[in-house]
Amino acid sequence: MNNPDRFNLFSFEGKTKILHLSWMAFFITFVVWFNHAPLALMIAESLDLTREQLKTMLILNVALTIPARVLIGMLTDRFGPRKTYSALLAVCSIPCFMYALADSFTQAAIARFLLGTIGAGFVIGIRMVSEWFPARQLGTAEGIYGGWGNFGSAAAAMSLPGLALFFGGDDGWRYAVGLTGVLSLGFSVIYYLNVTDTPKGSTYFRPKNIGGMEVTSKGDFFLLLLMKVPMYAALALLNWKLSPNGVSMLTADVALAIYVALFALYLLDAWKAWQINKDLFTTPVPTIHQYQFKQVAVLNVLYFATFGSELAVVSMLPLFFADTFALDPVLAGLVASAYAFMNLMSRPGGGLISDRFGRKITLLIMTAGLAAGYLMMSIIDSSWPLALAVVAAMTCSFFVQAGEGAVFAVVPLIKRRLTGQIAGMTGAYGNVGAVFYLTVLSLVSYQTFFLVIAATAGLGFLVLLFMDEPKGQMAEVMPDGSVTMIDVA
Template structure:
């Protein structure tokens, strides 16, 4: 296989087989994660939920993924993608079965909150694909992985309403439809463990020198890293307030206070771990061969906040938006039209990775985020007077820029520091969920038009941040077990 060309249909190549095994694992994690979104009317009717309770469920679904992606990033760097993906799929499959059998809103809320952990599956494949593909191909390979995996939310929107109504029956059918996704996830988790490998034969799986926090290269980067952790805890604190007695009422005021104390404690613990990992660097500096610019990570975090964060928020509300805006649509039709946003993942995310590989990392990301801002502004104008076909076309055009931007972000992530790819991907992925919780929390207070305008505004701000990115060039260095340095080409 050429260093410059990647043929995703060449199954004679072990790397291609790993790519397809891994994107399908990620695809299933997204089916499980968003299995509830297209079934809103059936779930709401069965349990007599209010609209506020449903919006709370949407927020809870993405909340735990914020810390989960950090945890999974650490685990995958330490134990390897094969083991971690198997464990994640099997455990989330069990939680999916519990969600499907829930009898009260409180049970739904708890299990949906815990199911947010499955959204961390994305991080695992980023490290796996980064191990199997060279720098010249990694953007396209990561794009195929992310794009076809993210399509799981669209597949859920297309398939599950029909499965629930036509196959299993109208009211209780949603339970069987959701449970079936859990069973499949468990089976495939075992299959993935059997068939996947962490690295090609003869390759070294580099592990972090220390676990518990990311290594940085300077005092400035240390303080920036601490600052970048604050929004992840802050948005969870806002979520606790939103679920409190003065808002949705799922938590008592004492529980809200307890949540805030827990979050402050966790932040203090995280700070201690980051200091422990970096205390030698703070005293003596980092070796020249080990240095990297954490600013790159921070900019990618915010870029993913506005790209993937907005996608998660939009796919959560879009089927209901179509159903409520265009009242002539059926549940299945609204689910399929809502799935149009995620449908573009099939081409847009690989396309974004390929463009980033070939036409410059910063330039391509700037174009995608600029297009995203315009796309969301257009969506803010959609109302019942629009033809349905025009609304769908607007959704798909906007989603192209959103998902191409995601592909461009993760075309860069594996090129920063190989042995910490899981942690960098985990933090970047977590910021996607910070974005989702932020946008969905805003959505719980406002109408859809204002919701889309807020995303557009945040995209404009991110466009200027992206100009701080530096193109990765030359090579990165990693220390082998015998103390020698290995150079990994970035061009």
Template sequence: MAGLWSFSGRHRILHLTWFAFFLTFVVWFNFAPLATAVQADLGLTEAQLRTLAICNVALTVPARIIIGMLLDRYGPRLTYSCLLIYTAIPCFAFALAQDFGQLVISRLALSIVGCGFVIGIRMVAEWFSAKEIGLAEGIYGGWGNFGSAGAAFTVPTIAMAGSFLAAGQANWRLAIALTGIVSAIYGVIYYLNVSDTPPGKVYERPASSAGMEVTSQKSFWALLAMNIPLVGILGVIAWRLTKVGFLSQTGLYVTWLLLMALYLFQAYNIWRANKPLMTGQKRYPAEERYKFSQVSVLEIGYLACFGSELAIVSMLPAFFERTFSLSAALAGGIAASYSFMNLIARPGGGLISDKIGSRKWTMTVVTALMGLGYLLMSGANGDWSLMFAIGVAMAAGFFVMASEGATFAIVPLIKRRVTGQVAGNVGAYGNVGAVAFLTVYSLLPAGEVGDRIFFQMLGVVALISASLCAFCLREPVGSHEDEPEGLAHSGVAAQVYGQGQIDP
């Protein structure tokens, strides 16, 4: 990574890709900084605002699965470019919305943009070797993830500037639309300036893009089981929409039936992709196998870290405002500093994973420290000094984002040709966590008691995840070495696991 600032070769690809991710996060989070303006303009209730926050992460769950399949099939260059161009459509729809129903529909469409993260994971993995994949993916994820803070600072500024062109509250519409325009323009720039792989390297594609490829019958059943929460959380969102009158009770039942049909359709596609394996017509050689249990542990880990980050970002301003009697502006500024940790923490987690010699124990330790940080935050009250509370929140945030970096230092090393689908499944669990945590938070009593229970819940989930990492996660062998000559183009080097990790 010595040439990081050279903006040439693979480092140029890294910079272009993290900025693509940055823009998708600006678009994804362009509503939160303008929530009060939208509320005043359209007369929304507090319950409707909370529902829009949940809608903002709703379709990201299935989108990350679908985009992972498209990514492995068509490559990150085309997939990322199309997603960036697509963002303009729901941004304009949201900017032109006239009622709550239109806001919900456009926000659901915008939630698809949150799947962009998955695409860059594969792009970066194609351009960087195993021994530095943690830092490279950490820079991509951390600097791109900073788009949420970028939205918090830039979108209101654009809205204020827009007041010279449009009277009243209409300036929020200009700001939302402009983020989509910028993203779409960059989609064209990205397509013209990157390639899927370095010169001479073959882009590996799975035999079938219908469903995720597994290498043992045991893993097939595990994959079906781990897909249940991905569909189930959409049922929770549908239930939430009935509470604000967007869906009727009949509509809820119809939605649940459709989600059951969706799960069965997914299961059928997974069967199609793995039919030769399940019927005994195909058996993978040892060097081609991987254990899906490793993916499952990473999914739960990402649920704990990224899921909690999205939830924390949504409630932290109100937490500081209530607990320390701050103004809304000051509390928002303090809470926004939480996202600044992405600039160093996520690359830091990846760098530690590269350097310390054990990716498993890096993830275990930082996830456990994240849990302890949340448990400490649960004790925050008005008797604490404000600076100490900020310090605790920032420390917890560091370990949250370091855990994210450590997670995706392992993801590209599972099996290269299905990296998109593995990243899609793991990333989707982050959104499952976000929806689940936000839903629980909406049901807790308002104020200090609810905040305490919320932080305790996040801490316990993180400690459970750390325990799973300690006892179930395996260390990828060779993950701190350059790929051997002759294997660099085949991807086999990043797939080989140690003794006891190969499925029978």
């Protein structure tokens, strides 16, 4: 195994091998998750889809990711990242093949909805990387995992249209999409055979219960219930978009039934949380085993503003440049890709800076920077030189993606056995943010849209003041009942 004091990125042994295989798995999930976007026009022509139906599939593509990230986080903590990642890659190849074989809007829409599950793969690798890297290297490692894996969406955009043209004909897009399913299925086997959940001799700590997140104080229990509300609200907002008030994919009766079901699911979720945490109302948790759920809540808000805005801006930026500077769609897409391209270095950079200079100060700087960046983007108009507008977008992108890296430099340092669930909840908030921002975009101008993001980043900055810098050690209980201490600084 690698020397724990060394971080040789060009090695393919020990912890670095695990990092490379994990970001590759994440990369593939994003290729599959976004395999429709660059082929949208071909798919629309093949299936005779309207623009409203195409927009509906974009909504469906992110709908299931919100609950899936929470559920996959629980499964990761319970069964380990090796089994969970391998199973996710294999199982999600099925709706991918369904999408490639779809002959109607309904078939394609169902497959797209199910494919949203693969967007939850991100949270699995967060736990895997945290098991292999010490705290002093964790931000850098998580940043590389997130940044390089996230580039899968850009890779899909660059490669899949060419593949579709290579196969040719009306079914070229089907072969391109189908190949991403083959890639996912094949790598599930590679991942399963080549990784372990922990280094040899280390213990994989599992939560006491799988049905919900453990908290360690009465106040944290009520904060947990409060922080669950926006996730259900985002799903309700998606339902509204699909109802007769939106694109009319659902009838009024079906939409109402979904609202009722979401409310019932929230009550069930709250009940499960009570079942898991009710003992702390009668028996206080020993101080050594406590953690602060407010840390999780703060990270949720920050990821709402960072990854949520990234997902929203990536989807609208080509149109923004096309409308503002009268560019043709191809050039507008190329110019806008500069925003997403920053992921390769920005997210690892945010993790590295966090490792070197501290978690909280890095988050404060990045959050202030992204607020200023979006304020700057709100004043871009046709009088600006195009090159300057691109530089502004790339500068804003740096702070957004470095902020994402800094968020997940903290996530694994809160409570080891709950890392999957914490990552799942934080990751889900990124999708909640995307739903919120895209809804705002449908109602206001581009300038107001950027100002709203800047305002929520400002709110994130204020909330961040309540976060405590991770320090010292966290306690976990070994299978034999003894307590082990894990460094977090």
